[in-house]
Amino acid sequence: MVSCLSTVLADSPWYHGHMNYTLMHKKLPVLELEIAEDIAAILAVGEVFAPEHIPVGIEMDGERPVRSSLNRWWMGRAIPASRSGLRDALQLMDVSSTGLLLLKCFGLSLSDQYWVDSHAKPLDWDKINFFENEFSEDVGNALFGRPLQSGEVNLISPDNTSDGWLRKKWVIDKGRRLLVKGGSEPAYQEPLNEVLASSILQRLGVPHAQYELAWDGDRPLSVCEDFIDTSTELVSAWHVYKTAKKSNNHSDYTHYLRCCEELGISGVRDGLDRMIALDYLIVNSDRHFNNFGVIREAESLVWLGPAPIFDSGTSMWHNQFSYRINPLMDAPSKPFNTKHSAQVRHITNFDWLDFSALQGIEDEYAALLEQSPFIDDARRDVLCSALVQRRAMLEAIAARRR
Ligand SMILES: Nc1ncnc2c1ncn2[C@@H]1O[C@H](COP(=O)(O)OP(=O)(O)O)[C@@H](O)[C@H]1O
Ligand SMILES: [Mg+2]
Numbered sequence: 001m002v003s004c005l006s007t008v009l010a011d012s013p014w015y016h017g018h019m020n021y022t023l024m025h026k027k028l029p030v031l032e033l034e035i036a037e038d039i040a041a042i043l044a045v046g047e048v049f050a051p052e053h054i055p056v057g058i059e060m061d062g063e064r065p066v067r068s069s070l071n072r073w074w075m076g077r078a079i080p081a082s083r084s085g086l087r088d089a090l091q092l093m094d095v096s097s098t099g100l101l102l103l104k105c106f107g108l109s110l111s112d113q114y115w116v117d118s119h120a121k122p123l124d125w126d127k128i129n130f131f132e133n134e135f136s137e138d139v140g141n142a143l144f145g146r147p148l149q150s151g152e153v154n155l156i157s158p159d160n161t162s163d164g165w166l167r168k169k170w171v172i173d174k175g176r177r178l179l180v181k182g183g184s185e186p187a188y189q190e191p192l193n194e195v196l197a198s199s200i201l202q203r204l205g206v207p208h209a210q211y212e213l214a215w216d217g218d219r220p221l222s223v224c225e226d227f228i229d230t231s232t233e234l235v236s237a238w239h240v241y242k243t244a245k246k247s248n249n250h251s252d253y254t255h256y257l258r259c260c261e262e263l264g265i266s267g268v269r270d271g272l273d274r275m276i277a278l279d280y281l282i283v284n285s286d287r288h289f290n291n292f293g294v295i296r297e298a299e300s301l302v303w304l305g306p307a308p309i310f311d312s313g314t315s316m317w318h319n320q321f322s323y324r325i326n327p328l329m330d331a332p333s334k335p336f337n338t339k340h341s342a343q344v345r346h347i348t349n350f351d352w353l354d355f356s357a358l359q360g361i362e363d364e365y366a367a368l369l370e371q372s373p374f375i376d377d378a379r380r381d382v383l384c385s386a387l388v389q390r391r392a393m394l395e396a397i398a399a400r401r402r
Contacts, residue, residue: 017044021116025053026230026298027125031065033116040078040099042071052301055114056263057239073239077109077161078102079143084167084184089142093153101139101160109161110170110177110226112233113298130158130170131177131230140169144182144216163290164311166190170226177226182219183313188374190313191222196365196387197282197312203357206274209310218373227308233298234307237335238289240265253336253346264303265294271306273347278312279333280344280397281390286314287334316387322379327386327393350398355391362387 017034024030030053032046044067048054051063059069078098079086086098095101106123108115110130117123127133136154143159144167158170158177167182183190194211201208211222228234237256244262246255253272260268279287291311295304317325330341337343362384369380 017046019044019046020119022119024115024117024125025050026113026129028053028299029117030054030114035103035116037103040075040097040103042067042074045070055239056235057242059242074107075099075102076163077107077114079160079162080165082165083143084165084182085143085145088145089139092142092145092148093139093155095155098160101155104155105157105160107161108158110158110179111161111228112235113230129230131226131228134172135170137169137171140171140180143167143169166313178223179226180214181222181224181313182216183221184319186374187318187379188219188372189316189318191220192365192368192372192375193282193313193315193318194222194224194311195368196316196361197278197309199364200278200281200358200361201274201309203361204274204353206278206352207306207308209308213368213371220372220374222313224310227310228295231297231299232295232304234293234295236290236293238293240294241289251336256336260294265305266303267305268294269348270352273349274352275306275309276336276343276347277350277353277394278309279315280340281394282312282315282387283317283327283331283340283390284312284315285332285334287312289335316383322376322382325382325386327389344394344397347401350402353394353398355395355398358391361391 019032019034021033021035022029022031023033029049031048033042034044034046035041036043045065048064054060054065055073058073059066079101081098090096106115106117106128108128108130115125135157138148138154139157139159142148159168162168162170166184169180171178171180181191181194191211191213195213198208198211202210209224209227211224214221214223240259240263241256243259244255250258257268275287275292278284292309293307295307296302297304330339332338333340333343336346365387366380366384369375369383
């Protein structure tokens with residue numbers, strides 16, 4: 001009740017609040033905030049120091065961000081409520097909400113450079129950022145349902161700001177930050193699909209996150225290296241999409257391209273051609289606006305172009321019974337159209353797509369699938385011949401369009 005009341009108060013013109021945090025972009029103060037520490041919500045926005053560094057896609061009122069929009073962005077950094085195994089993990093760690101975890105790590109992440117600095121106990125970015133400082137695996141282990149070592153649980157982790165539904169954790173291996181991701185029942189196919197997508201993109205020379213296979217007992221995992229470092233950041237397509245109001249006569253595709261153009265991001269159309277082609281080929285069903293994006297330099301705010309392709313695991317009928325797999329049947333797609341047959345029409349140029357480079361990809365996929373105890377021989381064979389058919393279908397589309 002108190003928090004509801006403060007939220008109502010925060011939007012009233014005479015509420016000035018008590019600023020207790022500064023939103024930081026690396027070492028640069030962006031604006032002052034009042035955060036209710038019990039619920040981790042932003043109650044008010046104070047002085048704005050660096051308007052151009054306000055996160056991309058926040059609704060603005062002149063040079064000031066709209067509090068509710070900034071709060072959505074902030075709360076959106078927390079682990080989503082839909083994360084597999086979340087309830088058990090929170091119980092293991094004895095933490096009541098994902099918002100509290102978010103505040104525990106000051107909102108720091110391994111995908112961008114934003115964080116909040118508390119006025120009561122100011123911190124030094126150099127000493128706390130996860131790119132250059134070690135972090136505990138306690139939260140990651142809890143998210144994977146592993147019992148925690150006795151003693152104090154260390155909750156300062158980049159896992160507190162990781163998005164997505166699948167179980168995942170960040171680890172450090174020889175100084176490299178790696179994202180380890182699980183799959184979902186019953187086939188645990190997503191990690192295998194990530195490796196397949198990497199191989200396809202590797203063969204085609206398309207920038208991508210390279211996923212390798214690992215194991216948690218008999219369950220497959222995918223592992224990829226952080227493609228962000230201390231100087232860059234990932235901005236999701238969703239936040240880019242929110243930088244302008246969509247006109248009714250524009251499709252989502254046109255609107256996204258116009259937003260990128262307006263921001264001065266180049267290479268986006270070519271990047272989308274490649275992503276849409278991949279998704280058609282492997283029948284990805286979940287390429288929503290948070291599963292692709294663009295990269296910029298955090299200090300100069302210079303746009304570097306589309307992010308490497310990541311998160312392609314929700315594909316190859318991963319959640320379908322084997323007998324229902326039919327590569328010829330149209331399938332649901334995202335984000336621009338609801339069917340792959342329609343979405344593939346957005347591809348403007350096929351010249352880059354060398355089908356001969358994909359020869360034998362099905363054998364590679366078979367070798368991957370064979371390693372998993374959750375994929376039987378029948379499923380493996382159906383999936384591999386489906387992949388061959390999808391390649392033929394895409395090739396036919398490209399031939400008509402060239
Ligand atoms: N290699 C990476 N480097 C930096 N950030 C990443 C990387 N892979 C994923 N992310 C970030 O983590 C989020 C969750 O990862 P994702 O692979 O999309 O998981 P899920 O399959 O559960 O959706 C992504 O939306 C992105 O913001
Ligand atoms: Mg995702």
